[in-house]
Amino acid sequence: MKSTTKLFALTTAVLVSTASFASAQTLDRVKQRGTLSCGVNVGLAGFSAPDDKGNWTGFDVDYCRAIAAAVLGDATKVRFVPTTAKERFTALQSGEIDVLNRNTTWTLARDSSLGLSFVGTNYYDGQGLMVKTGLKVKSAKELDGATVCVQTGTTTELNLADYFRVNKLAYKPVVFEKADEILQAYQAGRCDVYTTDASGLYAQRLQMQKPDEHIVLPEIISKEPLGPSVRQGDSQWFTIVRWVHFALLNAEEAGITKGNVDKMLESTNPDVRRILGKEGEFGKGIGLANDWAFQIIKQVGNYGEIFDATVGAGSRINIARGQNNLWTKGGLQYAPPIR
Amino acid sequence: MTATVQSPSPGPIAPPAKPNLLYRPEFRQAVYQILLVIALIIGFWAIAHNVAVNLARQNIASGFGFWTRTAGFDISQTLIEFDNQSTYGKAFWAGLMNTLLVAGLGIIFATILGFLVGIGRLSSNWLIAKLATAYVEILRNLPLLLQLFFWYFAVLKNLPGPRESISLPGGASLNVRGLYLPAPVPESGFGYVLAAFGIGILTSIAIAMWSKRRQLATGQRFPVLWTSLALIFLLPGAVYLVLGQPLGFEYPALRGFNFQGGMAVQPEFMALLVGLSTYTASFIAEIVRAGIAGVPRGQREAANAIGLSNGLTMRLVIIPQALRIIIPPLTSQYLNLAKNSSLAVAIGYPDFVSVFTGTVLNQTGQAVEVILLTMLVFLTISLLTSAFMNWFNKHIALVER
Numbered sequence: 024m025k026s027t028t029k030l031f032a033l034t035t036a037v038l039v040s041t042a043s044f045a046s047a048q049t050l051d052r053v054k055q056r057g058t059l060s061c062g063v064n065v066g067l068a069g070f071s072a073p074d075d076k077g078n079w080t081g082f083d084v085d086y087c088r089a090i091a092a093a094v095l096g097d098a099t100k101v102r103f104v105p106t107t108a109k110e111r112f113t114a115l116q117s118g119e120i121d122v123l124n125r126n127t128t129w130t131l132a133r134d135s136s137l138g139l140s141f142v143g144t145n146y147y148d149g150q151g152l153m154v155k156t157g158l159k160v161k162s163a164k165e166l167d168g169a170t171v172c173v174q175t176g177t178t179t180e181l182n183l184a185d186y187f188r189v190n191k192l193a194y195k196p197v198v199f200e201k202a203d204e205i206l207q208a209y210q211a212g213r214c215d216v217y218t219t220d221a222s223g224l225y226a227q228r229l230q231m232q233k234p235d236e237h238i239v240l241p242e243i244i245s246k247e248p249l250g251p252s253v254r255q256g257d258s259q260w261f262t263i264v265r266w267v268h269f270a271l272l273n274a275e276e277a278g279i280t281k282g283n284v285d286k287m288l289e290s291t292n293p294d295v296r297r298i299l300g301k302e303g304e305f306g307k308g309i310g311l312a313n314d315w316a317f318q319i320i321k322q323v324g325n326y327g328e329i330f331d332a333t334v335g336a337g338s339r340i341n342i343a344r345g346q347n348n349l350w351t352k353g354g355l356q357y358a359p360p361i362r
Numbered sequence: 363m364t365a366t367v368q369s370p371s372p373g374p375i376a377p378p379a380k381p382n383l384l385y386r387p388e389f390r391q392a393v394y395q396i397l398l399v400i401a402l403i404i405g406f407w408a409i410a411h412n413v414a415v416n417l418a419r420q421n422i423a424s425g426f427g428f429w430t431r432t433a434g435f436d437i438s439q440t441l442i443e444f445d446n447q448s449t450y451g452k453a454f455w456a457g458l459m460n461t462l463l464v465a466g467l468g469i470i471f472a473t474i475l476g477f478l479v480g481i482g483r484l485s486s487n488w489l490i491a492k493l494a495t496a497y498v499e500i501l502r503n504l505p506l507l508l509q510l511f512f513w514y515f516a517v518l519k520n521l522p523g524p525r526e527s528i529s530l531p532g533g534a535s536l537n538v539r540g541l542y543l544p545a546p547v548p549e550s551g552f553g554y555v556l557a558a559f560g561i562g563i564l565t566s567i568a569i570a571m572w573s574k575r576r577q578l579a580t581g582q583r584f585p586v587l588w589t590s591l592a593l594i595f596l597l598p599g600a601v602y603l604v605l606g607q608p609l610g611f612e613y614p615a616l617r618g619f620n621f622q623g624g625m626a627v628q629p630e631f632m633a634l635l636v637g638l639s640t641y642t643a644s645f646i647a648e649i650v651r652a653g654i655a656g657v658p659r660g661q662r663e664a665a666n667a668i669g670l671s672n673g674l675t676m677r678l679v680i681i682p683q684a685l686r687i688i689i690p691p692l693t694s695q696y697l698n699l700a701k702n703s704s705l706a707v708a709i710g711y712p713d714f715v716s717v718f719t720g721t722v723l724n725q726t727g728q729a730v731e732v733i734l735l736t737m738l739v740f741l742t743i744s745l746l747t748s749a750f751m752n753w754f755n756k757h758i759a760l761v762e763r
Contacts, residue, residue: 109720113729116422136423137727158619168618170539175707175716176724180435184446195620196436197630199710200720208710211519212538213629215619255421 049121049253049260050094050310058100061087062120065105067202068226069334069342070126079103082333083124086145086251086268089323090122093267093315098322107200108176112137115254122253122264126220128178129248142265144250145326147346147355149243150182151221153228156236158215163242167192172205172214174198179219182245206230220247226340263309270316272358273298274325276349281324284317297361305361316361326356413730428726429454435721437712439628450722457717458739464634464713465700465743471639472699473692476646483651494647501644507705509641514633514709521629524620533613533624541627542614551608558598566590630711634703642699649691653684685758693751697744704740714739 053059063071063083071081088098104120115123116138126148127133129141152171154160163186173180175198187194197214199205206227209217217224221243228234251268253261274280277295279287287295296302299317306313323329327349331337335344348354383389417424429451436446441459444452482494501509518538522528527537533544566589573584602608614624657680665675706713707720715736723732 109724112724112727116420116729132725133727135421138417138420138422166619168620168622170620172710175720180721181725184434184436188446194436195438197438197710198712198716198721200707200716204708204710207515208518211515212523213518256419 049257050263053094053121057095058102059087059091059094059122060102060104060120061090062104062106062111062114062123062125063087064125065107065201067126067223068229069222069338069340070226071103071105071124080333082146082329083126085323085329085333086124087122089271089319089329090264090267092318092322093270093311094263096312096318098318108174109200112139115139115252118254121260122251124251126223126249127252128220129250129252130178133252138255139252140255140261141250141252142261143268144248144355145268146222146249148220148222148247148249150179150218150245150247151224151243152240153209153217153224153237154215154240156238160240163240163244164190164192166194166216168194169215170195170197170213171216171218172197172199172209173218174202174205175200177219178245178247183218186244202227220249222334222340222342225342226334229339259310263311266309266361267319269358270298270319270361271323271326271329272349272356273361274316274320275327276351276358279320279325281320281322281328284320288317294360303362417730423726423728424731425728426731428722428728428731431726433722433725435725437717439631439712450726453722454714454718454735457712457714460712460717461700461703461706461714462743464631464638464706464711465703468635468638468642468699468703469696471635472642472646472695475639475643476695477650479643479647480650481654483647484654498644498647501641502648506637506641506702507708510633510637510705510709513637514630518629518633524616527616527621533611535614535621537621538629539620539626540629541632542621543625543627544611544613545623545625547610547612549608549610551605554605555598555602555608558601559594562594562597566593569593628711630706630709633709634706634711634713638699638702641702642695645695645698646692649688649695650684653686653688654680656687657683682758686755689751689755689758693748693755696747696751700743700747701740 063079063081066072067081069081071079071083074080084103087101087103091101092098104114106114106120106123106125111123111125111127112133114120123139126146127141128148129144133139134141152163152166154166160166166187169192171183171194173183173196180196180198183194183196194216197208199208202219202223205217205219208214210231217227219227221239224239228237228239231237251264253264273294277292277298279295279298284299288299288301290296290299293302297305299320300306300313300315304313306315309315312318324332327344330344330347334340334342344352344354346355348356350357414424430449432446433448433450433453434446435453437444437453437456439460440456441463442452442456444456448456479494479497482490483498485491485494521536521538524537524539527535527542529535535542566586569584569589570586573586577583612623614621614626616622661679661683662675665679670678703713704715707716710716719732719736723729726732
């Protein structure tokens with residue numbers, strides 16, 4: 024009921040928002056307000072979850088901080104707005120948040136009919152299936168007749184239906200609104216299978232009482248390119264968020280890290296000098312200070328550092344870089360140059 | 363010189379001059395009402411226009427074109443045929459049926475339980491009265507969502523998995539996936555049993571009408587209840603036995619991951635139904651108690667004085683008068699129950715809000731249309747319920763003579 028009420032309030036906000044606001048420059052409003060309003064997941068370890076001191080941490084959270092560092096010069100000036108899968112797009116449409124960083128899959132339907140634009144893919148993911156080891160299931164093809172727990176309002180719900188239909192397998196879905204509820208129901212044995220993005224499965228497995236008793240099956244049944252999205256019709260803001268992502272990648276490629284960024288200011292490498300704003304006027308071109316990328320790396324780190332600290336080798340979740348490695352290291356992450 | 367004294371005119375008092383049109387109350391009232399209606403129309407038009415313009419500007423799809431598009435998802439429990447190739451429109455109906463099912467059954471159970479507990483609180487038996495009081499005070503003072511979580515997670519977690527199911531008498535099984543019952547499979551000749559059942563009901567109605575007329579004319583009573591029960595249950599039962607029990611059962615059996623065959627009642631449905639019924643029953647109990655307590659003492663004394671037994675006093679004198687007090691607030695509880703069923707989404711029952719305002723809204727992204735339809739649906743359900751209850755209230759109201 025609570026989330027329905029919230030959704031209703033957001034919808035009302037869409038209804039009564041005046042025509043002037045949609046076209047208003049998001050950048051100006053963020054600067055005026057002094058904080059970035061960033062939509063994140065209500066709780067998904069590794070991507071966005073409050074820690075024991077109440078600070079938000081995670082991969083998506085760090086992207087919010089990086090945008091705040093670039094735009095406001097201060098990575099702490101972020102107001103995190105937790106959204107469920109169901110509320111997230113309405114929150115962005117209504118203007119409650121400036122950018123949505125919520126492990127959200129980029130699809131054509133969302134890019135076209137929801138009034139939002141995805142700026143890029145900051146995490147290449149795919150849908151996986153988790154089962155209890157006790158079931159002795161080795162492959163998704165053996166899941167005929169299984170009961171599957173899934174979250175509402177996700178691409179996951181549709182991929183699941185497609186996969187089982189294409190492989191002529193029967194199944195029963197049990198649909199919940201929040202990931203916590205799924206976790207409880209799955210552990211209670213209500214479902215045989217828990218399905219969501221593979222990254223989410225690894226993160227959720229850590230929350231379980233006995234993580235060793237669950238395995239993620241080898242099949243990845245879909246493409247889930249996750250990335251930040253913004254409202255359509257504000258190309259300046261779109262460009263800023265997109266280039267924050269590219270700056271993070273370019274910094275890793277150029278070897279600029281949180282630790283060495285001050286020293287790098289004296290570098291003679293023209294690539295590094297351009298990224299850090301020592302050469303050229305690239306920041307001004309997108310409406311920011313010239314040291315925008317410097318602030319991102321100094322305060323948040325580069326893409327690789329964020330990945331390692333939140334979901335990668337340096338975190339409890341320990342997901343391999345895989346497709347999310349730089350293109351120079353056999354991965355898919357590739358950014359256009361800053362020049 | 364004769365002075366004529368001007369005396370007040372003895373003639374009829376002249377009608378007061380017609381006041382200016384602007385000062386006439388009827389005219390003013392009409393003007394205000396017309397202005398209000400115009401303002402409302404302009405207001406609604408402005409909102410609708412603003413929505414259309416804004417949605418178009420933000421490139422958000424609008425309109426009801428999605429209604430006939432393929433939904434692409436599945437629903438775990440449906441009363442109508444539904445699979446992932448069905449349309450969003452069908453998902454709307456599937457969800458709506460699920461809501462109506464749980465609300466309808468919830469109203470029936472809550473009413474029965476509420477009447478029992480309400481009468482129990484008035485009982486002279488100390489234990490029954492205290493138990494009923496405890497029931498009411500605990501259930502109506504805890505948030506419903508919490509109770510649903512209790513029924514779903516706390517109870518569900520303690521049920522065994524499908525492979526260690528609890529076997530119940532009659533071939534039923536209970537496990538964490540739900541309650542599995544044998545499904546009746548009619549064989550040839552079962553139609554006669556159904557026909558006998560129908561005949562039993564029709565005859566009972568005829569007897570009840572005849573008995574009422576006879577009682578009004580002669581004052582003699584006829585044991586309508588017992589004859590009706592016999593006709594409705596014994597008659598089909600006899601036909602069933604004579605025809606050699608033409609009804610088979612399909613028993614659920616464990617195959618693969620789950621039980622297959624038979625009828626399955628999902629735990630989500632059970633938890634929601636139990637949660638809604640017991641919660642609403644605690645309110646209904648208080649309404650029933652107030653209704654009975656509201657009948658003047660003299661009525662009971664008078665009934666006793668003319669020699670009616672306690673049971674008859676209750677049935678013929680107290681309850682009919684108490685119902686007048688009970689029905690209007692009872693209607694509100696029914697409406698609450700129907701609306702509270704939208705909490706289903708928290709425990710994974712595919713009700714209307716979960717399916718339509720949840721999944722469909724998200725897959726189509728058309729929040730405005732979906733929320734509008736949702737409001738319309740709940741408004742319709744509520745208005746129909748209260749229309750029926752108002753009719754019923756009028757029907758049982760005391761005719762003052």
